Amino acid sequence: MGNIVIYEKRPDLRDPVLIEGLPGVGNVGKMAADHLAEKLNAERFANVFSRYFPPHVTLDSDCVAHLACNELYHASVGERDLIFLLGNHQGITAEGQFDLAEEIVDIAASFSVSKIFTLGGYGIGTVVEGPRVLGAVSSVSMKHEIEKHGVTFIPGEPNAGIAGASGLILGISRVKGIDAACLMGETSGYFVDPKSSGALLRVLMSILDLNVDTEELDERSRQMDEFNSKIKEMTEDQSKGHLGYIG
Amino acid sequence: MGNIVIYEKRPDLRDPVLIEGLPGVGNVGKMAADHLAEKLNAERFANVFSRYFPPHVTLDSDCVAHLACNELYHASVGERDLIFLLGNHQGITAEGQFDLAEEIVDIAASFSVSKIFTLGGYGIGTVVEGPRVLGAVSSVSMKHEIEKHGVTFIPGEPNAGIAGASGLILGISRVKGIDAACLMGETSGYFVDPKSSGALLRVLMSILDLNVDTEELDERSRQMDEFNSKIKEMTEDQSKGHLGYIG
Amino acid sequence: MGNIVIYEKRPDLRDPVLIEGLPGVGNVGKMAADHLAEKLNAERFANVFSRYFPPHVTLDSDCVAHLACNELYHASVGERDLIFLLGNHQGITAEGQFDLAEEIVDIAASFSVSKIFTLGGYGIGTVVEGPRVLGAVSSVSMKHEIEKHGVTFIPGEPNAGIAGASGLILGISRVKGIDAACLMGETSGYFVDPKSSGALLRVLMSILDLNVDTEELDERSRQMDEFNSKIKEMTEDQSKGHLGYIG
C-alpha cells in the first residue's frame, strides 16, 4: 500500500481544472473548496488511500469504518469540468507529502487538466478585517492572468514559503509543465476563518467565471465577527474597570 | 525483507473466516482469539515476518531464537474453516502498520475468505462491571447481520477511531471489497481484562455459531474481580480510618 | 544505494562458516572476531555499503576517505574456509538493521555456508570474574552440537531477547533454513571487555576445532584486572578512612 487510488468511476471531463482544498491554516482553503463542491453538487469519483495518512479508521453514524483518505469529486460548470481534491488529511511525513502531491499531479495530468488551483490560508498573526487573497504561481503568465481577478502578489511572499499539499502540488505542477497557482486567504492563523474562505472563494469564482451562493460562509463569518466584538468589549470593560479600581 | 510470509503448508480451506487477535488495549482481542484458537486445536500454517516488527529475536525454553512475527493458524468448525491471525507484535511505525495490514488482507483474499473479524478492546477509563461489545463494520448490511448477536453500535463511536491492526485490517478490507467487522470489548484500559475478553468471545461465538468452553477466561475474570474488591475494601477502610483520626 | 556490495574478488570457499563480529555490548563479539581474523591472516574480499549506516566518511592516516561499511574477509583453516563479517557499524534504524541482516544471510547463502555464528556480549550489570559463554540457536540440534564445547544455555535467556545484527542474522538464518548460533560472552556492559572476548573466542575455537594464540586479549584482560583491583582498593581505602573519621 504505497498509494491506492480507487476509482468509483472514471468520468469523461471537458477541459478540467483541479481545485485542491485540504486542511491547513485556518482551514481557509478546505472550507472554500468544500463549499464550492457542495454548491455545484460535485460527485465523488475516486478515493486516494496512502500509508502516509494516519494509521487508523474513523466511523460514521452507521459505525461504518473509513480509512483516512483524500477524495476526488467532479462537477460541470458550463463548457467545462472541475475536479476537487477534498479530505481531512495530509501526509504525516515529509516523504509522504511529496508522494501524495506527485500522485495528485499525475492523476490531474491523466485527465489533461489545463490548470491547477491550490487553496490555503496565509497566517499573519493578527485578526484581519478585510482579508486579501495572495497568490503564488507556476509562471509569470499565470500571474498576469489571475492578477486582474483581485489576487495580490507581494514579491517573495510568503517569505517562509508554502508548506504541505498546497505548496508541493504547485511546485510539482511547475516541474511537470502544468499551469498552477496557489491562492491564500489572509487569516489570523488562530481560528477557523470563514471570512477569509469567502474572500478566497469569490476570487476563485471570478477566475473560473462562475458564481455560487456564499451565504453559509458569510453567515458564519458574521457570527464570528459578533463573537469577536463581544470578546473585545469584555476585554475593554475589564481593562477600564481595572484602571478605575487602581485610581 | 519487506515482508516475508513463510508457509509451513498451504491448507485447503472451506469458506474461511479470518479472526485477528493481536495485542492491544487490555489485550482483550488477543486473549479472546488465543483462547478460541487453542480450544479449537488450531494449527499454524504460516509465519509473517517484517522489517516493521521490533529488530530483535526472543528465545524459547530451548534457547531457540524467534524473530518477532505474526502467525496464521487454521481450524475446522462444522462446514467451514477459521483462520486466526495471532502474535505478540504490531508494526512499530505507521507505514509498517499499513504494510502489514495490507499483507494480511491480501493473504485473506488469496484464501477467498468470506468475512474478517478483528478483535480489540475499547478503553473507557473506568472499571466496567458488565462490559458491552461494540462494533464497527465495513458496511451497513454487516451491521445488521451482527447486531442481533449482541453487538452494540453507538453512532460515530469510538470517536477517536480505531488505531492499529484492528482498524487498518477493517479499513483495508472495506477498500478491497471484503466484508469485515471490528468487535471491541469495553475495558478500563488499565489492566489486562479477561472479563471483557470473555464477553467478546461469547459474542463472536454467537456470530460464528460455535461454542467452546470459556472456563479459563471466566476463572481469571473471577480472580480479578476478587482482587479488585479487596483493593476497594482496603481503600475504603483507609479512608474511614483517616476520617476517624481527624474526628 | 539500498545496499551496495562490492566484491574485490569472489573467492572459492570450501564448506564455509560465517562468523559475525560487529560492535555491540562490551565489544565482546567484535574483539573476538577481529582477533581471530587477524591471527588467521584473513583477507578482505568484499565491502557492504548501505544507506542505513551513518551518513559520513572517516579518514585514514593518508586522509583517504572511507564510507561507513561492513567488510567480509575469508581465511582457510584445514579443510574448510571461514568468512568473517567485521566492521565498525550497525544499521542506524530498525528497518536498516533488518535490511543489512538479510543482505548478509543472502550473501552467506550464495557461498553455501553450512553454519553461521554471531558473536556478542551479554550484559549483566556487574563485573564478572569468570565469564560464561551463553548460547542461542536456530534449532535444538544446533544446541546439542555446541553445548559440549562449553556453551551455557539458560532457558529463555537473554530474557530481553537479542537485539541488532547478532540477533537478526540468527533469526533470519533460521527463517531461511541455515544452521546458526549466537554466542554471547558475559560482561558487565560498562567497559570494553577483553576477558569476556577471550572466553568467547576459546569456545568458538573449540566448536570450529581450531587454535590461535590469544595472548593479546589475555594481556589486555590482565591489565584491566589490575586496573579494576586498584580502583577497588582505592574505593575501600576511602570507605575505611571515611568510617574512621566518623568514629
Add this chain to the structure above:
Amino acid sequence: MGNIVIYEKRPDLRDPVLIEGLPGVGNVGKMAADHLAEKLNAERFANVFSRYFPPHVTLDSDCVAHLACNELYHASVGERDLIFLLGNHQGITAEGQFDLAEEIVDIAASFSVSKIFTLGGYGIGTVVEGPRVLGAVSSVSMKHEIEKHGVTFIPGEPNAGIAGASGLILGISRVKGIDAACLMGETSGYFVDPKSSGALLRVLMSILDLNVDTEELDERSRQMDEFNSKIKEMTEDQSKGHLGYIG
C-alpha cells in the same frame, strides 16, 4: 518522486570536472562554488528534485514557486568543462543524503567526469587569521596531485569525519572508482566566512589551473575583519573600564 532530474538541456562536455558547493559549515564551500560559477558565466542545465528535500516551495520576486532543489551548471575553461552542483538544500534525512549523493555521482559518471571536488568548511571553534585548506581524498595519488597546490593534509583529520554531501559524494565516488577530493577551508564555524571561502577558491583555482577575480569575496572578508576588530576593541574597552571601576 524518489528523485526527479529534469534536464533543460544535456550539454556535450569535454573532460569535465564536477565541483560540489552545497550549504555547510560557514557556507565556505557554497560561497566559493557560487562565486566561481558566476565568474565563469556558468549555465544551468539540470535541476535535481527529491522527496528528501524540505516539503515546501519558496517564492521568487514574481511569486513564482520553486520546489527545493539542487542545480547543475556547466562552464567552459580552456580545453575542458566544469560542472557545478549548487543549491540551498541538503537531504533532510540520513537516507536522503545517501540517496542524493549517489544520484549526483551517477550523473557525474554519465558525463564521464575525470574528477570530483567537494567543497566545505572545517570548523575549529575559534576565529582563524590565515585559514588553511585541508584535504581528504579518494586515493593516495589524488593526495599527491593536490598537495602541491597548497592543500594541507593532517593524518586522520577531520577526526569526526566529513558529514553530508561533501563527505558522501567523496566516499561514493571512491566506491565507484572516480577520483575525488574534498577541500575544506578552516573556519570558526560561527559565522558565514568569506575569507575561508577565498582561500579555498584560490587553492581550487590552482588545482584546476584557472583564474577568476575574487574581489567580492575579498571585500566581504575585509568588512568582516573590520567588524571583528571593532567587536574586539569594544570588548577590551569594556574589560579595562570594568577593571578601572573596581580599582
